[in-house]
Amino acid sequence: MKTRVIVAGLIVSLFLISMISASCYITPRANCIGNGNIIFGLSNSTDAHGELASQGDYNYVFCCNEGSSTSCDGSNKIIGLELATNSHAEIPSLSAYTNNICFEDFSCTSRNTSCNSGEVGIISLSANTDAHIGSFNDYETKICCTSNFLDADGDGILNINDPDYNGDGIMDYPYDLIDPNGDIDGDGILNINDEDMDGEGILNGHDPDFDGDNTMDQFTIVTPNGDIDGDGLLNINDGDIDGDGILNGYDSDVDGDGNVEAVCGNDIKEVGEECDDGNNRNDDGCSRVCVDEGNDDDDTRRSSGSGSNRCNPNWDCDSWSICDGGFKTRTCVDLKHCGTNSNKPDEASSCKTTILSSIGNSIISLSGNSENSKVWGISSTLFWILLIAVVLVLILIGMLLLR
Structure with missing residues (x-):
């Protein structure tokens, strides 16, 4: 009995930990309250x-403790549903279903067995499509x-506020210029573990001056000593600079001028x-605030919101093709999507065709230039290997008979 209690306690503890670490979780509808x-x-x-959330027929829900927008922008799909209710699901990369489940700035993908770092x-699905839905550990499609x-990292601090x-x-x-082992606000929590480093009640991700040194660390397009929303708080001390009810870190128009500021993570360099x-x-x-991580100039990095438009490509090339007519080719793509060919590696190069490669290419050509082509029910490559072997055996037999 005691063992059962301990096991049950561990299960409950793990469930609670997963709820806290993820901030989004499956729970009874009655428990998704407050925020x-x-x-x-x-x-x-x-x-x-x-x-869909608008249906309200089911007693369980997928609940998130932060954010509110379920509008779809083409990049924040979590899963797709076939129907508005009583529906099977598909992974986010598929588009057969028209009822998309989206949330805030989520960027989701499906993986087998585990997620990547970061x-x-x-949740998990029983298959890629026509699937049932479960908690993360229920199915292999994650x-x-x-x-x-x-x-x-599961430390209880949302990414946006986590140093x-x-x-x-x-x-x-942008917290990398701060001493990780210091304690700016003297609350006994090291800066690296403190979601409100200067202790003024504004969480780091929404605080224009998160280290409390009276200089703008974030949202540098705004005048620090102004008061855009007229609430009596200087912009540098205001967690909602334009007073629209959306905290700075989540606000696409921080200064309320009607112009949408650059949105980091939308795959468009703005x-x-x-x-x-x-x-x-x-x-x-490319960092989570869209700063080139190859730039070691700390001053430039701290003031990245001032209008710098530099982008250093990160080229990724596939393998070279076989040598054909004295040339080989490959394809290179910029993982950072800078929109420039700066420092792009060569995608074509001269090469020498060896006798063996020429024979191999000729065999491929004769067999229809397809690795899937067949002759008499066997692969074309195997056919030619067997044919050459038979010819060699016949030549050897002939030589023995002539001796």
Whole structure:
């Protein structure tokens, strides 16, 4: 009996930890209250059908503790539903179903068995399409996401407010100029673990001056000593600079001038961004705030919002093709989508055709230039190998008979 209690306690603890670390989770509808936002409904906690949040027929929901927008922008799809309710689901990369489940700045993909570093696993599906829905550990097809509204390292601090969002023990940009082992606000929490480093009540991701040194660390397009919304708070001390009810870190128009500021992570390099690789991760060449990670100039990095428009491509090339007519080719793509051919590697090169490769190419050509072509029910390549072997055996027999 005691063992059962301990096991049950561990299961409950793990469930609660997963809820806290992910900030989004499957739960009974009655528990998604307060700051909770219903993203979609489920017929059960596992092996479930899904429904749109607007339906309200099911007793279980997928609930997120932060954010509110379920509008789809073409890049924030979590899953697709075949029907508005009582529906099977598909992975985010498919488009057969028309009822898309979307949320805030989520960028989701499907993976087998586990998520990559920096991603958060939120749910799982029984298949790629025509699937039932379950919690992350229920099925092998995992839905893995990145978002400011998630907690990638499971420390209880959302990515947007976390000075070390990937949990590697190193301060991430834009907090990387701050002493990780210091304690700016004297609250006993090291800066690297503090979601409000200066202790003024504005979480780091929304705070224009998160280190409390009276200089704008973020949202540098705004005059620090102005008061855009007239609430008596200087912009530098205001978590909602334009007073529209959307915290700065989530506001696409921070200064309320009607012009949408650059959105980092939408795979489009906009004014004020050094790069944009379509995600909100660091350590991949382009940081989660769209600053080129290859730039070591700290002053330039700190003032990245001032209009710098530099982007250093990160080229990724596939393997060279076989030598054909004295040339070989490959394809190279810029993982950071800078829109320039600067420093692009060669995609064509001269080469020498050896006798063996010529014979091999000739065999491929004779067999229809297709690795899937067949002769008499066997692969063409195997056919030619067998044919050559037979010829060699016949020649050897002939030579023996002539002796």
